[in-house]
Amino acid sequence: MFLRFPIVPSQPGQGWLARLAQRQLTNSPAQCAGHNKWSKIKQKKGANDASKSAAFQRATQDILVAARSGGVDPDKNSVLAAVIKRLKAQDVPKDNITKALSKAAKVKNSGDISTYEAIACNSVGIIIECATDNANRTVQTLREILNSQNARMASVGYMFTRGGVVVVQIENGLDADERLDTLAEMALCEGAEDFEVLSSEGDSQPRLKFYCDPSALSELTSKLTKQSGVTVLESQLDHYPVDKTTLSDEDADVLEQLISALEGRDDVVRVTTSADIP
Structure with a gap:
């Protein structure tokens, strides 16, 4: 709310207090310039762009995993061929697929695809599959994310x-x-x-x-x-x-935040839990 003072002609000899007393206070609504609407549009666009970026990154990781099982030639690797066909149906750009295949050829020889185990909410087993060329960096990042949600590295392979x-x-x-x-x-x-x-x-x-x-x-x-x-x-x-774990609503929210944080990392290919999630 703005305070607007109308100009009142002053009389000779009047002091400034007298002139101020003659002024009337009026209310004037603030004029909006549409910034709030534009802000919402930018937020929505940013979220969509982030979602697209995550989907394209996930496509790269899917190709890396498929290539590991039988090479980077779709004609000789039916698993990879199936993945590429699915990605094309999801409108993943051809350039992204080509770049992913090039990266897969390098990672197959020089990189590592590793599996890490963790436990969350005291009873939920988590399997984290990663494609990385720097295992030490990946482990450190995973530990930081797990610790932020009161989870930790632990042997839970027997649960899967x-x-x-x-x-x-x-x-x-x-x-x-x-x-x-x-x-x-x-x-x-x-x-x-x-x-x-x-x-x-x-x-x-x-x-x-x-x-x-x-x-x-x-x-x-x-x-x-x-x-x-x-x-x-x-x-x-x-x-x-092997057996699914039932969670309270509070623990389910914590687990959801943890999974989202893990899947947001470039190195993470897939996260699997033992939780009974509908």
């Missing part, structure tokens, strides 16, 4: 099992249910140990998630990729909790 996972999507068609049954039967004969039907938005295109032994991942992915009307959305090695 290691396995491969392949997620596929089936094109729409009148025989969708029959296609699901046929595909599941074929996958089980080609190394899949189990599967589940995943719900999708509107259930427009059915999706199946197959689980397999790590040694069977590449072959299973290759077989599924060659199936007509089937798109491989994901193919990777992953950790699965």
